[in-house]
Amino acid sequence: MVDHNPKIEVYLPDSNLQAEDTPFYAVWDSSENFAIRLEIPKGMTLKELYNVDEKEIGKGGSNVFLIRKPKVNGYLSGILASTTDASNSNITKAIKISLTKIGSGAASDEENLYEPKIKLFRPDVQLFSEAPKRIKIKKTPTGDVELDGQLSIVNRGEGIGVVLTEVLNKEVSVTYSEGIGKFFEELMKGLKIGLTEISKLYPNYSSIISTLILFLDRPIGLTKEEQEKLRTVITDFQELADKDEGFATEISIAVNSAILRSIQLKPDLSSFVAYTKTGAEGKILNSDALKSLKVDKGEHVFLAKMKVYDLGQNPCGEIILPEIILETDEEVEVPFYDIVLVKHR
Missing domain, CATH: 2.60.40.830 (Cytochrome f large domain)
Structure with missing residues (x-):
């Protein structure tokens, strides 16, 4: 005021x-x-x-x-x-x-x-309802998965909550979702390859490029010091591109090449787009939305916690999930956006 x-x-x-x-x-x-x-x-x-x-x-x-x-x-x-x-x-x-x-x-x-x-x-992300003790997973003839239970979360605070799920046991593993995940995985891989090649052409800029590549591998959960360093790196990177036309051209080529390389996978983004729209309306961004849980045939214990951050990457608490049994008749990959449902308060 x-x-x-x-x-x-x-x-x-x-x-x-x-x-x-x-x-x-x-x-x-x-x-x-x-x-x-x-x-x-x-x-x-x-x-x-x-x-x-x-x-x-x-x-x-x-x-x-x-x-x-x-x-x-x-x-x-x-x-x-x-x-x-x-x-x-x-x-x-x-x-x-x-x-x-x-x-x-x-x-x-x-x-x-x-x-x-x-x-x-700050955001205040909580379980909307009690977590199910058991979730049965079934693969449909079309290759989709059906679940008889979900985790529901809601943001009862203000501002957007960024949720990062950490799996605490090894009975289930985390992988990138087919199609969507592969698209972004290839995009990040292409960017890192392009940036690495640019660092060879511009050895004077190799230090700042190497630092940026490190941050591409871990965009969420940065400490305050790391956030400040990332802001400095991005600012320096932009200043270099503004001053050096050749460097800016190489960056543009690297980004376009990474996009073209990834788009060849032709991922079906419709379900992911629908999910992110729901998350935006509920003021929650699930940073694991591109990933899946890989569950082998049989019954497996799922232990995890959800770490919550605001958009400034400041920690805003965590949700410790109770033990959940995942049951399936065959090996399946379940997208996180199918497991975690975002509710409106």
Whole structure:
């Protein structure tokens, strides 16, 4: 929100993801001098403060900062950090910014107090209903699979939840789905081959290309440090392409070659597209939607947990699934989008 009076403006966003950095600022008429008191709410910390020397910052408490004099009069800005609240997916915080006028003839109590509020939210993905204890899997004459039970999940929070399933035992294995998975597997393989060849043509860029290839293998579940590194790599990569026309041309050729190589598989994407539409409407993205569970003939125990992230890749909890028996009369591959059903809240 923006609080406004003729000479002072204070800004804090109306909302943001929990665990993401939040900017704020105060702007005032540079002909006026103010002593500034900044109070940060519990659960948030002051990560950065701009336009002020450290020696000009005093403490009025554990989360209270007293700014005596900005470097350049007229504005103050900073970054607030917060963490994921495990118990609440939607919380409201307020910071207090007090600007007290100082200078010749100024009244000692001439204070301007602002308390802008921000809603901090996160996805809250849960089981929609009790997980089945047993799922029977049958292959149809057309090669599709039928299940007599499914896992149902729902996002009861705000923002999109990204779900990554980790299988905890070896009785069932995870593989790419036929057609769809192979298409994306070949696409990633083609991109890595193309990038590797480019690194030979441009040895000066080999380090940044190698780093990008590593991230292609693990796009989900990155740490904060890895996310920052990935952003830096992508920015540097884009800058290189902007500056070097030959490099940009080689990248374009590599991407197009990877797409052409993959499209030859002619995957049937209709069921996957329908699933992703359902997931988008339910504010859940299943990062395993291109994968399948490979189940051998007989009965097998399925143990797994679902890790949940927001779009900033911040962890937002996990779902520990109970033991589920998978039963089939023949070896089958079951797409994750057939096993996990996304519900609307």
